[in-house]
Structures are given as C-alpha cells and as structure tokens.
Amino acid sequence: MMTTKKRKSSIWQLVSSSNIGRLFVILVPMLWLAAFFFIPFLVVFNISFTESAIAVPPYTSIFQWDATNTYATLKLNLGNYLFLFETSFYLDAYLSSIKIAGISTLITLLIGFPIAYFIARSSSTMRAVLLALVILPFWTSFLLRVYAWMGLLQKNGLINELLVSLGLVQHPVTMLQTDFAVYLGIVYTYLPFMILPLYTCLEKMDMSLVEAAQDLGAKPYQSFLHITLPLAKPGIIAGCLLVFIPAVGEFVIPALLGGSNTLMIGRVLWDEFFLNRDWPLASAVAIVMLLLLVGPIILMRKNNKEAL
Amino acid sequence: MAVVTESSVNSAASNKVWRQEESTPFVEIKQVTKKFDDFAAVKNVSLDVYKNELFCLLGGSGSGKSTLLRMLAGFESPTSGEIIIDGVDMSGIPPWERPINMMFQSYALFPHLSVEANVAFGLKRQRIANVEVKRRVADIIDMVQLGHLAKRKPHMLSGGQRQRVALARALVKRPKLLLLDEPLGALDKKLREETQFELMRLQEELGITFIVVTHDQEEAMTLSTRIGVMDNGVIVQTAEPHQVYEFPSNRYVAEFIGNVNMFEGHVFSDERDCVIIQSDDVLGQIQVNHGISCVPNQKVAVAVRPEKIRISRTMPDSDKNRAQGKISDIAYMGGQSIFKVMLDSEKEIRVTQPNVARFIEDRLTWEDQVYVSWDPDSCVVLTS
Numbered sequence A: 001m002m003t004t005k006k007r008k009s010s011i012w013q014l015v016s017s018s019n020i021g022r023l024f025v026i027l028v029p030m031l032w033l034a035a036f037f038f039i040p041f042l043v044v045f046n047i048s049f050t051e052s053a054i055a056v057p058p059y060t061s062i063f064q065w066d067a068t069n070t071y072a073t074l075k076l077n078l079g080n081y082l083f084l085f086e087t088s089f090y091l092d093a094y095l096s097s098i099k100i101a102g103i104s105t106l107i108t109l110l111i112g113f114p115i116a117y118f119i120a121r122s123s124s125t126m127r128a129v130l131l132a133l134v135i136l137p138f139w140t141s142f143l144l145r146v147y148a149w150m151g152l153l154q155k156n157g158l159i160n161e162l163l164v165s166l167g168l169v170q171h172p173v174t175m176l177q178t179d180f181a182v183y184l185g186i187v188y189t190y191l192p193f194m195i196l197p198l199y200t201c202l203e204k205m206d207m208s209l210v211e212a213a214q215d216l217g218a219k220p221y222q223s224f225l226h227i228t229l230p231l232a233k234p235g236i237i238a239g240c241l242l243v244f245i246p247a248v249g250e251f252v253i254p255a256l257l258g259g260s261n262t263l264m265i266g267r268v269l270w271d272e273f274f275l276n277r278d279w280p281l282a283s284a285v286a287i288v289m290l291l292l293l294v295g296p297i298i299l300m301r302k303n304n305k306e307a308l
Numbered sequence B: 001m002a003v004v005t006e007s008s009v010n011s012a013a014s015n016k017v018w019r020q021e022e023s024t025p026f027v028e029i030k031q032v033t034k035k036f037d038d039f040a041a042v043k044n045v046s047l048d049v050y051k052n053e054l055f056c057l058l059g060g061s062g063s064g065k066s067t068l069l070r071m072l073a074g075f076e077s078p079t080s081g082e083i084i085i086d087g088v089d090m091s092g093i094p095p096w097e098r099p100i101n102m103m104f105q106s107y108a109l110f111p112h113l114s115v116e117a118n119v120a121f122g123l124k125r126q127r128i129a130n131v132e133v134k135r136r137v138a139d140i141i142d143m144v145q146l147g148h149l150a151k152r153k154p155h156m157l158s159g160g161q162r163q164r165v166a167l168a169r170a171l172v173k174r175p176k177l178l179l180l181d182e183p184l185g186a187l188d189k190k191l192r193e194e195t196q197f198e199l200m201r202l203q204e205e206l207g208i209t210f211i212v213v214t215h216d217q218e219e220a221m222t223l224s225t226r227i228g229v230m231d232n233g234v235i236v237q238t239a240e241p242h243q244v245y246e247f248p249s250n251r252y253v254a255e256f257i258g259n260v261n262m263f264e265g266h267v268f269s270d271e272r273d274c275v276i277i278q279s280d281d282v283l284g285q286i287q288v289n290h291g292i293s294c295v296p297n298q299k300v301a302v303a304v305r306p307e308k309i310r311i312s313r314t315m316p317d318s319d320k321n322r323a324q325g326k327i328s329d330i331a332y333m334g335g336q337s338i339f340k341v342m343l344d345s346e347k348e349i350r351v352t353q354p355n356v357a358r359f360i361e362d363r364l365t366w367e368d369q370v371y372v373s374w375d376p377d378s379c380v381v382l383t384s
Helices: A002-016 A019-047 A079-086 A088-121 A124-139 A142-153 A158-165 A179-204 A207-215 A220-231 A233-248 A252-257 A265-275 A279-307 B006-013 B065-073 B115-125 B130-143 B159-171 B189-206 B217-223 B241-246 B251-256
Strands: A063-065 A072-074 B027-036 B039-049 B054-059 B080-085 B100-103 B177-181 B209-214 B226-231 B234-239 B261-270 B275-279 B284-288 B299-304 B310-312 B322-332 B336-343 B348-354 B369-373 B379-382
Touching (some): A079 A279, A088 A233, A142 A158, A142 A252, A179 A252, A207 A220, A220 A233, B027 B065, B039 B080, B039 B234, B054 B217, B065 B080, B065 B177, B115 B159, B159 B177, B159 B189, B234 B251, B251 B261, B251 B299, B251 B379, B284 B379, B322 B348
Antiparallel strands (some): B027 B080, B226 B234, B261 B299, B275 B284, B299 B379, B322 B336, B336 B348
16 A cells, blocks of 8 residues: 555656656657657668569568468568678778768868867957858758859869969869769868867867966977867767768769769669669668668767766 | 964075075066057066065956966067076077976866876976886875875866866976966865965975965965065065065055055154154144155155054053044954944044953943054055
C-alpha cells in the first residue's frame, strides 16, 4: 500500500511540477526530429533492403506473405550493399567525395581563420558591419549564386574576358566544368559556416592570454601556435564539421559547376534515383554515406569530451 | 583605516638605495608620455626605481598607473620619452625580448594547460634542457605550495590558488623585474594579508625588483619600499610609505591615503620655525611647527590625521590647535573607536581613539560637548 501511495504522489509531482513544461519543451523538437528525420531514415533504411521493381512504388516489400495471408517472411536483400562494395565506381565516388570535401574544408579553414580572427579583434561597430557582410550572401538564393558563378567562370564569362583584355592569357581558360570550379563553389558557399563558429570562439578569447604568452617570451607565431590555436579548437572542429558534412553530400555544386568526370556521391545518388529509378540501390548509397559521416562526428564528440 | 606596519618600514630601512646620491637606478622612466588619440593617459612621467625595490604605483582608476605598467612590459609604446631597464633602452624591444615578467590582474592563466604546463610555458620558450625545466617548475610550484595540484587545470582551482600559479609562472624565469598588476585584487581579506607577507618574503629571498600597481592604499603601505602616487596621468608624490602618510605633498595624496581632516584657512603669521594659520573651520588659530614657503594671507589647508587628534570634555591648555564641538557619531571598532565631531563651525571632523581601558565610567557618548586638540607637530600645511 505504502509503495503505491508513494508512486502516486511521485506521478502527481511529475505532472504538477515544472516537469510537464520541461517535457513539453523537449517533446516538440523531439517529435519534429522523429517525424522529419528518424521516420524518413527508417523508410530509406527499409527501402535499401528491397529489390527494384517496375511498380508503384518501384521496389518490393521486405515482407512476403504466404497464400493464406497468415505467415509473413522477412526477406532482406543485401544485394544492394554488396553491389556497392563490389563496384569500384561507388567506392571511387565515396573516396572522391571525401577528398573534395576534405580539401575544400581545409581551404575554407585557411581562408576563414584569418577573417574570423580579424573580425573578432576589430572594434565593436566594425565587427557588426563585417559580420553582416559575412551573412549577406544568405539573402540571395544559394542556387542563384551558383548560377552566377557559372556566368563568371564560363568561356566568354567576366573573368575570362578580364584575363584576356589584360593580356594575362591569350585564349580563354576552361574553368567551368572542372574540379577547380567545384572547389571554388564549395569554398565560396560554405565559408560563412566556417567563419561564424570560429568567430564566436575567437571573440570569447581573452587577449591578455596572448599578452601573457608574449610576456613569457613567446614570439607571435609561438603564441599563436601554443595559445590561440588550442583555444580556437572547438571553433575549428565545429566549423570543419559544418563544412565537411554537407560538402560530402553536395549535389548542386558538382552538378552545375563540375565536369562529367567530377565524381561525387551526391550526383551518383541523384542519378541512381531519378535516371535509373533504382530506389533500393540509391537508398543503400544514402545509408552508407550517412554511416560514413556519423563516424567522424562521434569521434570528434568523444575528442571534445576528453579535452574538457 | 590606513595601517602602516612597522615591518615594511624596517625592511625598507636596511637598504634605502634611493637615498644615496651615487646609486644608479635599475629602471629609469624619463619624461614618458602616452597618448591615446587626443587623451594623454600618462603625462611626462619621470621615475627611477632601484634594484631590489618593491615599488608601488598607487592611484585611482584612470590615473594612468596601468598604462605605465603596460609600457614597462612592452604592450604599449610611449608616445614620447624613454624607458631604460638595467641600462638598456627599451624602445623597439618587443615584450618577448624584455627581461621582465608580469603578473596580470586577471592572472591570464592558459585555460587549456595544467598548472605545471602554465608554469613551464616561459621556460620552454627558452633553450633550456627538459630536465632543467622540470626541476625548476617543480621547485617553484613547491615554493608556492601547489605541489599537490600540479596536474590540475586552472578552472579547477580557487582564486587564491590561481593567484599563486600566476605568481609562480611570472617568477620561474627569474626576471630582473617583476610587474604585478593589482596582485591581490581578487582575494579575500585574510588571503590578501597572507599573500602580502609572502610577496615581501619572496622579494627579499629572490632579490627581484618588483613594481606593483594597485588602487589599494593599504596594500601599497604594507608591501612597498616606496610609493609613487599617481593622479590624472602624473606622479604627484614619490616617497616611502610613512612619508606619504605623514607628509603628503598635496591635498590629493593626503585625501587618497588614509583619512584626513582638512582645515581651510590663511597664513596669519610666518615665523622662523612655525606658521600660524587663521582658520574659520576651528574658529581660531592653528600652529604648525614646520616652515613653509608662503606669502602672508595665502590660502592654505591644514591636514590632521584622525588618530593624532585628542578628544576630551575638559578644555585644553593651549589656546591654539583646538576646537569645540559635539559628538555626532561613534563607531566602535574593537581596537579603536571612531568619533565624528560636529565643530561649532559646522565642520564635521573624524577622530580615532585607541580603546586602551576596558572600563571607563564616564564614557564619551552621543551629543556630548567636547574639545578636540592636537600638537603643532602633528599637522601638515598643504598649499596645493
């Protein structure tokens, strides 16, 4: 009797106290994530184990019912995954995506760090203006900006005409539909995602730490290496993740700026889905990509926790 | 509530290099001015600090003391004038090449490094063997009694412990000159006192020249061999602690350091070894037993410290240096009591009396009519 009474009161407390408010606050985003992330993930996960079929929807069910409609057999088709690992084309596409995203992330970091550092160290009025400039490109559609780059980079585009008129080159340079254009596009598009977390991190940094390092005999490059850089680590990690993860799966930039030999998994995914209409294989491609990205995220989170 | 501990005066008395004509200063600040845009934070300051001194720059916020310290460390460069340390002109020498270490007001401990690594940071920038670095770091950490916390990160330490890490980090390179920016600001009273004495001990042991910036006059009094009082970008007085207290050079110094009663008046007669000042504040005359350079009728102020004033119900013998009034407030502080006396001239003064006896039958109390009086030797005439 005692225990039930106790239970009752604790349930009552749970409902009556601020817990219900807290629960609600957590519940809304949780439901959102469940509805628009987790359930779609399960659907895709499910499709990746089916076989392609000429039907609506264009795949078979993983459940096979017997004639009496009482027994269901679970039939998982691992063929899609096996095909991915057996075919060098997909492996190459993954590796090439990771390479392009990785190099782009590095370039973004190298360009973004000095910009973020400069903004963090400028006067407060200047800072507001510079930050606004960093965010300004978001006011225009991403697609439009990529199309603008097409206009700039093409054979008779603005850049080539400038180079020719200055006499720097004799004939227009092929820039569009090359890997160069893809790198340019990714770095340009994702630069703000690198700058903003770096800025927040550097802005919080106490400048007297750098002075203290210099006072203890550290030359400027040494104080940067031993003080500024380690303290900016959380910002660097956040910025790199924010650039690397979407860059791996990037579709629009390689499709519009890249050439036919620019191999990125986002494009493969698109082709598989819309050209070949092979939903199961496309789903498998997506799941493997997700697993590839979850790996480094978990690793970095662990690394972050250890650092604290 | 200024406390001049005898120990600080004594330790200074042993080697008063600044009183010897022939001694050469270790730090020479020559006509240094620092301007930020149009605002001059430091105005034409000249100052000599000698080896093994513990010199305090004392002043309120905005007095320019921190700017002067930052120029010594090399974080700011003087707009004009020069700074010479140990015979070397410091202009154009960056902070990392100066034989100086600084303890920052915020301590500026590197949050990502352990106590050990913080202390070792300076040594690692020099070409010193790893074994030697380890030994010196361990020695200095033991000296500040943090051996058991060597592996901790700064955020796991208390305020007092952080302060000791900062001190160890600044001392480990054995700088010729150690700068301390408000070293005791963040500590509670008990810890402050302990650290003050620890700093003085270290200074004597290691023979490093210290320059301390502080706004706390008590801290300056206890710690220093000499005090430079700064106001509005200018050093208004440089003297030993008891001189600054007993013989302030002007009103600002007298009022900034300790409590003081100021009697306004004018010179009545200027004799060979004393001055008579007519003051409406005491409704009478004040005799001061030291000569001043003045003209007849010149407006002056007489400063008398609260503890140098006697308070009694009976009329004093002398007809000078006295006033009549009524006790308006009493604060019992244990060791002493503070009386506020409203003089007949409507001027309120402050008198402190040591509580010598435990029982007094006829204790002074509120609204009592009293006489206050002081010796001609106890007051200082201030002309500016």
